Amino acid sequence: MGGKPIVPFATTLHVRDHCLCLHVQRAARTLARRFDEALRPLGLTNGQFSLMMALNRPVPASLGPVAELLAMDRTTLTAALKPLQRRGLVDIAVDPADRRGRSLALTEDGMALLAAAVPIWQSTHESIEAGMTDAGPETLRDTLRSVG
Secondary structure (H helix, E strand, O other), rough: OOOOOOOOOOHHHHHHOOHHHHHHHHHHHHHHHHHHHHHHHHHHHHHHHHHHHHHHHOEEEEEHHHHHHOOHHHHHHHHHHHHHHHHHOEEEEOOOOOOEEEEEOOOOHHHHHHHHHHHHHHHHHHHHHHHHOOHHHHHHHHHHHHHO
């Protein structure tokens, strides 16, 4: 190898400037930090807010559909639920229809915290959308949906 790089630096610059995955990851981290900061007074992260929103439904959910909605594997979802369960915000019970499964639901405290978080999310979201230029937020949402 002679100490020379295998991949030319020009390739690194090309990837930096063109990689869709890199640009989406950077944008996701930036957005996550904004929402984390906004939700911090409630003791929530943006991920916890999204998870609680996924559980905000008329009947308890099972792990599979929630994991699919959040693009998580079941193990990651189970780990993400633990802090919310410890705080008494989420109830995880044996699914009466399938004893092997779990039923996920917000508790009353969870619903109250989510209700307090929604106006913060709305305000933060409106601020971010107002600062977007060019194609705008709906075009971005459509484009991202076309990838996944």
